[in-house]
Structures are given as C-alpha cells and as structure tokens.
Amino acid sequence: MPESPYPMVSVEEALATVLAQCTPLDPVILPLEQALGHVLAEDVRAREPLPPFPASVKDGYAVVAADGPGEYPVVGQVAAGQVADFRLQPGTVAYITTGAPLPPGADAVVMVEETDPLPSQDEIPRVRIRARVRPGDDVRPVGVDVAAGQQVLAAGERLGPAEIGLLATVGAAQVTVHPRPRVAVLSTGDELVSPERALGPGQIRDSNRPMLLAAIAQHGGIPMDLGIARDDQADLERHVQQGLAQADILLSSGGVSMGDLDLIKPLLEHSGTVHFGRVRMKPGKPVTFATAEVQGRRRLIFGLPGNPVSSLVTFYLFGVPAMRRLAGWPDPHLRRVHARLAQPLRLDPHRPEYHRATLHWDPEGRAFVAVSTGSQASSRLLSMRSANALLELPQQEGELPAGSWVSALWIGAC
Ligand code: AMP
Ligand code: MG
Secondary structure: OOOOOOOOOOHHHHHHHHHHHHOOOOOEEEHHHHHOOOOOOEEEEEEOOOOOEEEEEEOOOEOOOHHHHOOEEEEEEEEEOOOOOOOOOOEEEEEEEEEEEEOOOOOOOEEHHEEEEEEOOOEEEEEEEEOOOOOOEEEOOOOOOOOOOOEOOOOOOOOOOHHHHHHOOOOOOOOEEOOOOEEEEEEOOOOOOOOOOOOOOOOEOOHHHHHHHHHHHHOOEEEEEEEEEOHHHHHHHHHHHHHHOOEEEEEEEOOOOHHHHOOHHHHHHHHHHEEEEOEEOOOOOOOOOEEEEEEEEEEEEEEEEOHHHHHHHHHHHHHHHHHHOOOOOOOOOOOOOEEEEOOOOOOOOOOOOEEEEEEEEEOOOOEEEEEEOOOOOOOHHHHHHOOHHHHHEOOOOOOEOOOOOEEEEEEEOO
16 A cells, blocks of 8 residues: 555644644634623723712612611602712611612612511601611722723633623623634545535435534534535546635545545645645544635645545544634633543554544532443544543553543633
C-alpha cells in the first residue's frame, strides 16, 4: 500500500495549527434580541446607577427610623413606578410597595408583616408599627446593585441570559459582537443519495450532511448546505468554490483516504494551502485541513473523513474550536471533565482513541461515570448515539480496567 505523503501529526499539534489560522470575525452591531450566544466585542458600562433612586425592598411602610414603634397616621402611598408628591414628616408613615422610590423625609421601611392596621381617625388610615428599624433598613440605596459608570460586561464575554439581562439593565439595545461563522457542508461520493430517496444498487444515504449541519447549528454556527458532489474533479471543484465564496468555513466529508477517487486532498493542494493531511487519532486519521484566501479573507477548509463517526468526531475536535475562535471565544477548546470507566476498555497501541461514551453523575461515587456506547467502528453511527463525551484513551498496549479515571471531552449541548 502506498504511504500517505502527509506526515502524521498529533491531535494537539493539529489543533494548534488550526487555531493559528483562525481570527475572530469582524464585529457587527446586533439588536439585543438577536445577541444570545454571541461574544461581546466591546466593554459595556452602565450610564446610570441601579437603582436610580432609593428603592423599597419590601411591601410595608416608609418611616422615619428615629420615630420607633408606635401608632401612626398613614399620610400617603407610593407604588412601584410612582413618585411621592409629599414629604414624610416625623410622626407619620406612608404605605409603600417593593421597588417604589422612598418618599423624601423617610429613611427606612418596615415590612407589612411587622405592622397591624388600626381603625381610621378623621378618615385618615392608621397603622401600628411593631418593629424598631435603623435608617436604611429595607431600602436599596442609589447604585447599590450597579454603580454609575461601572463596567458590567467585558469584551470577550459570551452572552447568556444573565448577560442579556445586564445589557437590558444598562439600556444597551444594540450590542457590538462577533458574528456567528457561516459554515458550509459538502458531502462527496457517487454512492450517496439524499435521505428522502429510495436506495438503488450500491447506494447509501448521506448521513453526514444533515448531521454536520445540525452540529453546526448546535454549536452556534450558521449552517449552509452545499449538497452532494460526485467523485468527479470538476463537480467537486465547482462545489468547493461555491462554498468558499459563501462561507467562513467549508466542511467536506469523504474523499480524503488513499483511494483513486479520493480527490479532496489534491483539490485543496491546488486551491489553497494544506496544513495537515494525517493526524494520529482514532477515528479520523485522514482528516485534512487547508486554508484559502478568497475575497481578501482567509477561509478554513476541513476535509473530514467519510465514515460518519470519523466525520463527527473530527468536527468536534477541530471544527468546533475553529468555529468558536471565529466567533470570538477567548478559550475555544472543548471542555474537559474527569470520569471513571464503567467497564474495562481495550486500548490501541498505535493511536490515541476518542472513545464515545455517555457520562452520568454517580451520586454515591460523587463522580462522572463513563458508559461506552459499544462497538467503536467508525462506520457505526450508533456509537455516537446518546454520546455526550469523547474519552481520551492513551495510545498504549492492553486495556484500562473498570474504575480507571479518564479525561473526557464534553460534546453534549452547552
Ligand atoms: P471515503 O472517505 O469517501 O472513502 O468514505 C469512507 C466511507 O464513508 C465509505 O464507506 C463511504 O460510503 C462512507 N461515507 C462517505 N460519505 C458519507 C456520507 N456523507 N454519509 C454516509 N456515509 C458516507
Ligand atoms: Mg468516497
């Protein structure tokens, strides 16, 4: 068998090579409603303090703390959203609701649970205050939650629900963020038909394209479907050029092994620069990475192997970090956790293996336990079913006994 001309690089080297070619996409301005999941490209400060006025923490009575417990006339009321049109004099109280501005003259709030209603006198309601409070009790002073001018978010932070809430708080209705990368997906192979088609002789259905499009969407990219290219130089070239014109990242699957009709590597050699064409890993050894300059911007091209498991595993290992870096994540790596093996696992003496497993929390052992998905054949997509982690098994003779600790890359939804 002819040797591949590409040197075998380690997964770590390959990933470093990929990330070295990635720069965050130029920032865009988005309305807040569309910002979820994006990474901020600028610091955000509060212009006004929060609360902007001394606000009641409770439903109850605004009081002058020095008055102390006793019976008092209720001279007015302030609900949230209103402003008192009176000044509270010592010896009087005002009804107040949570979030309402303290009336001028008042310096504390007594919660309603510490009071008793009394009969009105001369049509003025009265109340008994039972609690002794100090100035400031149950009042949020101006700026206690957010000070005026305070930085509430920094460039590089990813926007989740709390961050969206903070942006809303400070009135940032438009935010400057890195856009989601556009990722085009191309399947290659004469044997492939779309999922809705009946199978003819020698045909199989194209699983990789719907799978990778879904993975891209799940990991925050904008998926673009390039369809299926035939194992034909001109057809492949046309599809690849179409992808490069539209997308930041192009993922092809298939056609990267050593067969005569494995045309992707030579095609990438002539339309760009191939950075690696072989990685010491199982599955996914022939994964290929190239870049090409198109319309003044560097496009990333991943030639993923055709076997469904290999294509998805290599997408997680290299494609997801690349997408995250383009999207502006300061740390684009997959998250790692430690887990104990539920069963013994045989090791591969030639290549580190990314063994698909389902991690679940074991409350007794107080640890994640990794359950293998079974036969790890790279064509067997069932080995990715319900997998939320890739166990990083070392290149080694023999097996790891049940109960061994392994590191695992988290691939579940995040
Ligand atoms: P290749 O890398 O093109 O030699 O493909 C390796 C194996 O993966 C072959 O058995 C192909 O039929 C299969 N394969 C390639 N592309 C796909 C795809 N999009 N969906 C399902 N199987 C595929
Ligand atoms: Mg093929």
